[in-house]
Amino acid sequence: MQHKYASPKFFYTLAGQLTPWAATITALLLVTGLYLALFIAPADYQQGESYRIMFIHVPAAWMSMFIYMMMAGAGAVALVWNVKLAEIFASNCAPIGASFTLLTLATGSLWGKPMWGTWWAWDARLTSELILFFLYIGYMALQASIDDPRRAARAAAILALVGVVNIPVIHFSVEWWNTLHQPASVSKIGAPSIHPSMLAPLLLMSLAFTFYFFTVALMRMRNEILERERHTTWVARVLDPES
Amino acid sequence: MNWSEFFSMGGYGFYVWTAYAFAALILIFNLYLPLRRRKSVHRLLREFFRIKGQTR
Amino acid sequence: MPKLLKAVGCLLHRDLTVALRRSTDILTPLIFFVIVVSLFPLGLGPEPSVLKTIAPGVIWVAALLATMLSLNRLFANDHADGTLEQMALSPHPLTVLVLTKVTAHWMLTGLPLVLISPLLAIQMFLPESAIGTLTLSLLLGTPVLSLLGAVGAALTLGLRGGGVLVSLLVLPLYTPVLIFGAGAVAGVIADIDVEAHFSLLGAFLALALAFAPWAAAAALRVSLD
Numbered sequence A: 001m002q003h004k005y006a007s008p009k010f011f012y013t014l015a016g017q018l019t020p021w022a023a024t025i026t027a028l029l030l031v032t033g034l035y036l037a038l039f040i041a042p043a044d045y046q047q048g049e050s051y052r053i054m055f056i057h058v059p060a061a062w063m064s065m066f067i068y069m070m071m072a073g074a075g076a077v078a079l080v081w082n083v084k085l086a087e088i089f090a091s092n093c094a095p096i097g098a099s100f101t102l103l104t105l106a107t108g109s110l111w112g113k114p115m116w117g118t119w120w121a122w123d124a125r126l127t128s129e130l131i132l133f134f135l136y137i138g139y140m141a142l143q144a145s146i147d148d149p150r151r152a153a154r155a156a157a158i159l160a161l162v163g164v165v166n167i168p169v170i171h172f173s174v175e176w177w178n179t180l181h182q183p184a185s186v187s188k189i190g191a192p193s194i195h196p197s198m199l200a201p202l203l204l205m206s207l208a209f210t211f212y213f214f215t216v217a218l219m220r221m222r223n224e225i226l227e228r229e230r231h232t233t234w235v236a237r238v239l240d241p242e243s
Numbered sequence B: 001m002n003w004s005e006f007f008s009m010g011g012y013g014f015y016v017w018t019a020y021a022f023a024a025l026i027l028i029f030n031l032y033l034p035l036r037r038r039k040s041v042h043r044l045l046r047e048f049f050r051i052k053g054q055t056r
Numbered sequence C: 001m002p003k004l005l006k007a008v009g010c011l012l013h014r015d016l017t018v019a020l021r022r023s024t025d026i027l028t029p030l031i032f033f034v035i036v037v038s039l040f041p042l043g044l045g046p047e048p049s050v051l052k053t054i055a056p057g058v059i060w061v062a063a064l065l066a067t068m069l070s071l072n073r074l075f076a077n078d079h080a081d082g083t084l085e086q087m088a089l090s091p092h093p094l095t096v097l098v099l100t101k102v103t104a105h106w107m108l109t110g111l112p113l114v115l116i117s118p119l120l121a122i123q124m125f126l127p128e129s130a131i132g133t134l135t136l137s138l139l140l141g142t143p144v145l146s147l148l149g150a151v152g153a154a155l156t157l158g159l160r161g162g163g164v165l166v167s168l169l170v171l172p173l174y175t176p177v178l179i180f181g182a183g184a185v186a187g188v189i190a191d192i193d194v195e196a197h198f199s200l201l202g203a204f205l206a207l208a209l210a211f212a213p214w215a216a217a218a219a220l221r222v223s224l225d
Helices: A008-040 A049-081 A084-116 A124-145 A149-181 A196-228 A233-239 B003-011 B013-054 C002-021 C024-044 C048-080 C083-089 C094-108 C110-123 C128-155 C162-189 C195-224
Strands: none
Touching (some): A008 A049, A008 A084, A008 A196, A049 A084, A049 A124, A049 A196, A049 B003, A084 A149, A124 A149, A149 C195, C048 C110, C094 C195, C110 C128, C128 C195
């Protein structure tokens, strides 16, 4: 039974209306967040100005985890209740999540170099992010290898669920591994002692990234819906209103 | 507002600005992809409907 | 239940018999294991102190890779001749049948690795006190590798590029087992208490036994539809 809200046609129209709003909110949050991050937040006592990378690195890390959770959740809905829209949402999450993971790794490296002198460090967070990146890539590779979109979505959903159960285990294991092998003197890429004026840009950038994610997800979903539903009359009407 | 100080970011300018530039790159790229795809989907589907209409 | 037990026994016996007849299937991952470990002295030099330090990690990673190599064999043959579909349609719970197949797979792949590991440990100058730990850690860890690998094999059933794809899917999931398995051996050498490592390996095994066959069965149904 297809719920009205779960119907692709309804969602297509809804998404079309929501996208400009999501995009505008994203832009506003980004502008204010960046302004606060680059101009207002004071320099850190220990790390000087380089800590400003945190305003990209930390929200990106949060997004990489958040998106994976959404991907797994939507996958579960797709598997259990057979909701097409959930399938479409889940599969379109992955490239965005992978991008944020990549951003986390790159900014982590750029933050680490002036602090530790090396471009890479096997600290707990970066290592976990690296493994998360591999999980995203595996998910995308599996989807790409299966031609039938239904099988692809359901197989990917199972993989995402297996992944989501494993992520806490991986985090824990990597933390353990890290404390064993790193001498205590090497500190983590930690947040500097948080000054209240640093919290606001952090939150704003996180919200900006979240709304960005929804904007892009909506856009991607609309494309996929059109393609999948090309045999219906409503799609024909969307593309050629006179027909 | 001392702009040269701002850009140098206390000597860390390269790292900070590369990080922000990379972020901008990722955000723009992920926005660009669905926009481009939209154009190609529309184009392909118009073709699809044209052919469908012809074989009616 | 006796019917199910009989089915399980049948399946186990069949899988083992078939595999033993095609013994290359068993030997290839084993030889691969030995070769990979032997590559490291060739690449790094024969200095015992170096080899001893990297031995736990190297042997464990080689075990991971050898298991990956063998995963295709888990379902592919039965899929090709239609037996897998019959299993899915049979009145027996697919989860139990999958567990049976994985058990057979481990007996043919993981267990040989465990048994040959002392020889490789000697090759890599692992101190004798650590060899027991290495064997035990592999004994607990390789079943987890087979169980998780089964999920990957089920998801990629019949796909082109299946072998490499399974690796991509499953290797990230193997990292906790690797960390604690190799960590246990390294810990024994460094004279640290490794009880926690083994508790965790045991926990991983218990969790994998509880969930992996179920997930693999679900994945098989998705792949077979």
